[in-house]
Amino acid sequence: MADLSIMRPVERLGGMFLPFGILAVVAMMVLPLPVFLLDMFFVFNILLSLLILMVAMHTYRPLDFSSFPSLLLIATVLRLALNVASTRIVLSEGHTGSGAAGRVIEAFGEFVIAGNFAVGIFVFAILVIINLVVITKGAGRVSEVSARFTLDAMPGKQMAIDADLNAGILSQDEAKARRADVAEEADFYGAMDGASKFVKGDAVAGILILVINIVGGIIIGASQHGMALIDASQAYVLLSVGDGLVAQIPSLLLSIATAIIVTRVSSTNDMATHIGKQVNLSRAWVPVAAVMMILGLVPGMPNMLFIVAALAAGGAAFLAHRADGANAEEDDATVEMGEVPATNAPGTITADEVTDYSPISIQIGYGLISMIEDGNGGPLVSRITSIRREVSQAMGFVVPGVRIRDDLTMGSNQYRIRIGQTIVAEDTCYPDRKLALPGGLSKMKLKGVDVKDPSFGIDAVWIQPHQQSEAEADDHVVVEPESVIATHLSQMLYKHASQLLGPDDVQVLLSRLEKVSPTLVDAVVPKLVPLHSLTAVLRHLLADRIPIGDMRRILEGLSELAGRNMAPAEMAESLRPQLAALLIQQLxxxxxxxxxxxxxxxxxxxxxxxxxxxxxxxxxxxxxxxxxxxxxxxxxxxxxxxxxxxxxxxxxxxxxxxxxxxxxxxxxxxxxxxxxxxxxxxxxxxxxxxxxxxxxxxxxxxxxxxxxx
The missing domain is CATH 3.40.50.12790 (FHIPEP family, domain 4)
Incomplete structure (x- = not known):
């Protein structure tokens, strides 16, 4: 609570400051600024650029700094506004001396130029080339490619989330958060693709502003203020280069921050830690030290510098080797102490083993894992998704997600279906075979594993894939292994549908009906029939496979039965003549x-x-x-x-x-x-x-x- 009480005033203050700040930036382009305010804004511009760079370096993934495109735009507009304000002062007051545009511009100009105008111009040109040609161009290309691939990958990511949700790996809230992350990632990279153009345009604008300041200043100083050409060049070049450097250094910092963000790979560490972990390899540092030592022994080379570098690389190799040994010992100690997943640790019991609240789950042996790992969740997951949709439409309510878990205690090809904590079915499936079901005209005895079909109880044979043509020619129906499990699951869902319906599900059905028949819902529930009684009636109907999708007819029937003091089972039996046709037409x-x-x-x-x-x-x-x-x-x-x-x-x-x-x-x-x-x-x-x-x-x-x- 204390943290929230501190953060809320800060957020409100930021919300008030930002609009006024944007208006102030626009005003700077039109209204003349005093010199001391110009110095303050230049210092603030450098501070803001450094802050953005440091935040970019310490993010774990690009989305951690999702406000970066907006900040980049604000910082770029601020810098351009300062350029306009400083240009006004340089051209109007430059004849008065090097301090005409403030102490910051004067200090940068004198420090870099050091009495030589050509040096100052060339240094500025090199900085602009580094910023524009190298960093900005590369970051822009990375942003463009990242945006394109991120948008192309969105459908696949959404399908993967749906598959994980259907398999029970994700909860509804987790899936919603994952979908929001995918959408935010696409928005971020799309914004970065455009924001990188700001940085490029800013660098070009810096070159043009420098040329305008130098040429315009010399012309104004010589023609309007009667200055000698040499004096005008000295005054205006110093001010122009100083002004350009004050703008280009923050621009360079923001370009580096942009490149860091768009090249950042999502990780659980910040940039420094991430890089440090991956370059801290003894097998990489040892050859580096050897090569540097060889170069240090070559005559004519600066031997001492190369030898010192070789010793430093050798020290890094030694420290990396010790770190590798420590990590190996830690891993061994972890295994010895039993700090491994609960499924492998004898004597260790976790809450997940005894509190599995999944309404529907399938446990599979290790031999069936391939059926859920191929592609976007595996063939079994996609079949189960289709089965859930089919059963939901048939029974009239949304069947909960199915959680698939591997169980090493089961047989290799065994699977088990559970409704809640109760095992309702189990059988064997062969992922490398196909199930052949004989038809009425079948005469041949196929070679394979003779079984009873788990769904219909008829004789069947698990055959090799190359026997499929032979089996079909003999009037056998050949079924894929994932379809065998999915069909078996379908039967269990129909048979135990009453156990899957709860008051929350009934309330969802009532809420949907209330949109089209509000008076009916309000008159029956809970005035005539309480929610728990309605749930019991619907469960009795589902137990006999009667669909409950026609809630309007069910509530109308219950309104007629409400005054007869009947038990839920009797009410369900009385409703059946009106609803049985829904079951018959499905079959x-x-x-x-x-x-x-x-x-x-x-x-x-x-x-x-x-x-x-x-x-x-x-x-x-x-x-x-x-x-x-x-x-x-x-x-x-x-x-x-x-x-x-x-x-x-x-x-x-x-x-x-x-x-x-x-x-x-x-x-x-x-x-x-x-x-x-x-x-x-x-x-x-x-x-x-x-x-x-x-x-x-x-x-x-x-x-x-x-x-x-």
């Missing part, structure tokens, strides 16, 4: 009949009587043999339909739907259970099987939708 196109699996009438009546005896909220209880037979038949039907790329629906009585759905899902089945009254009126149906005491019945023809009495 079966409109022009295709719905594949239905029905129950034998005797079996359905038995289950209904069981429900009446046990109560509406009790779990469904069946004799073990009957349950096993029914579930085996259902699994066989689901597998056959999956091989055809179709999703069957189990149709039961509305009174039985909820209990039967919990019964089959509790025993590992992914079958979708619908009530008869949830079938859309405009869809054709096809009964593909009937579950009972025996095998599934033969497929039946199409008919109209079945309705309950």
């Amino acid at each position: 079966v196109p409109l022009n295709q009949p719905l594949p239905l699996v029905t129950l034998e009438p005797e079996l359905e009546q038995l289950l209904l009587r069981s429900r009446q005896q046990q109560g509406p909220d009790a779990p469904l209880m069946l004799e073990n043999g009957l349950a096993e037979t029914m579930l085996t038949a259902l699994a066989r039907v689901s597998e056959d339909m999956a091989a055809q790329g179709r999703q069957p629906f189990v149709i039961v009585s509305p009174l039985l739907r909820r209990a039967f759905s919990r019964f089959v899902s509790g025993r590992g089945s992914d079958a979708i259970v619908l009530a008869v009254n949830e079938l859309p009126d405009n869809r054709r149906i096809e009964v593909v099987a009937t579950l009972g005491g025996g095998q599934p019945a033969a497929p039946m023809g199409s008919s109209e939708p079945v309705r309950s009495e």
Whole structure:
């Protein structure tokens, strides 16, 4: 708090001073300045240039001094304003003597010229050439190239940030900060490309001002003040060169600062430390010392100077060698003391190991790391991004980011999917192979690793890439390894979507709906249905894969149910007939009949009587043999339909739907259970099987939708 209380008055003072300072600079170009003020401004100009140079040298990365282009513009305008003010005084008062334009200009002129006009002019010319041709031109070229490459790299950097965010490497706030850095970097280098032109123009203006001062001064002194040509030259050359040097030295400092900024590489150290670390190499200093010593022994050379330089280089080599040894010992000590990442340090436990709050994560063995390292995040990351978008659109809410982490304790080709802290799926994937799934016409037995497809449970084979043509010719579907993991993840996201939805996500959905239906949202939440109850209702819907994207219909339905004192599960069940069509249209196109699996009438009546005896909220209880037979038949039907790329629906009585759905899902089945009254009126149906005491019945023809009495 103390720091803030100190900084805020300083910031306010700076905010007030800068506008007045800019106005004062403009006024200096028009209004005559007293000599003592001119001296003060020249000293301030040198101070400002030195400050900018020192700050540039002590930045860790160019963006740490992002205000540099603006400061460069202000300093350049200040220097030009001083040139205009000093030119006015030199031309109007130069005949009075060397002190006419102030002590600063006089001191610089006499110190450099030292009684010889030609020397002064040549020294000034050399400084201008160094500034204009060498430093300014090089810095301008670097700025131009940096701006071009920075702008070209922006899309790739944005994609890398999105990939890291989707993989769970970055949080939302970190990704937002990274995107701001990328945008700021592009703005900075674009501004530097233009700001470097200020420095170049300033150097050219310095040459012209010097020529104008000398020529104009000699003409004015000889014609208006009756001075001899030699006296006029002496007076005006001294003042002009002094004025030019007072301007060129700060200009040279700013040019150096510009070059330092645009050639600076981002680092965790300032410039001096960064350079010192990289040149402090004993293997570089030793040959330097040897060459200098050889030159010192050559006859005719200044032997003593070269020998002293060789000894100095040898001393630097010795110190660098000691530093290398100290760093090696420190690294060894670090390893011995266990100061290594927690995954390699026995007995060391970090908070990251026990407090992973990622809603969705995938752990992979070291053999699968290549799937997330190629290109912009790897093929697996891009597939997971597509899966997240697909599931989010299907279920009606934004699925959280997926964090991918390697785990050395797992098998090389093993992966594991977790929802929160719970492991919901695990299997094996071979990144150097492809998964071949047999079709209905497949006859060949492919060579490879026989497995069960993790997503659909059908027989499959991991084959070599060169076997793909052979497999496809035999009616096999060949799938890339990243697609296998992504599809498996997709199934888990659909199955456990209810665990991914929280009150914050529901509030986001309400906020979006409030923009188009504010009265509906205000009337229902929280007046009729509290937020936590609405969240529970939506979770029950998601547990049965019912999308919640149509929040308007959900809130309208809840407004009708609010006065009936129903539990969230009962409210969700009452909403299903209005929402089930959203699920059906995602799984079966409109022009295709719905594949239905029905129950034998005797079996359905038995289950209904069981429900009446046990109560509406009790779990469904069946004799073990009957349950096993029914579930085996259902699994066989689901597998056959999956091989055809179709999703069957189990149709039961509305009174039985909820209990039967919990019964089959509790025993590992992914079958979708619908009530008869949830079938859309405009869809054709096809009964593909009937579950009972025996095998599934033969497929039946199409008919109209079945309705309950």
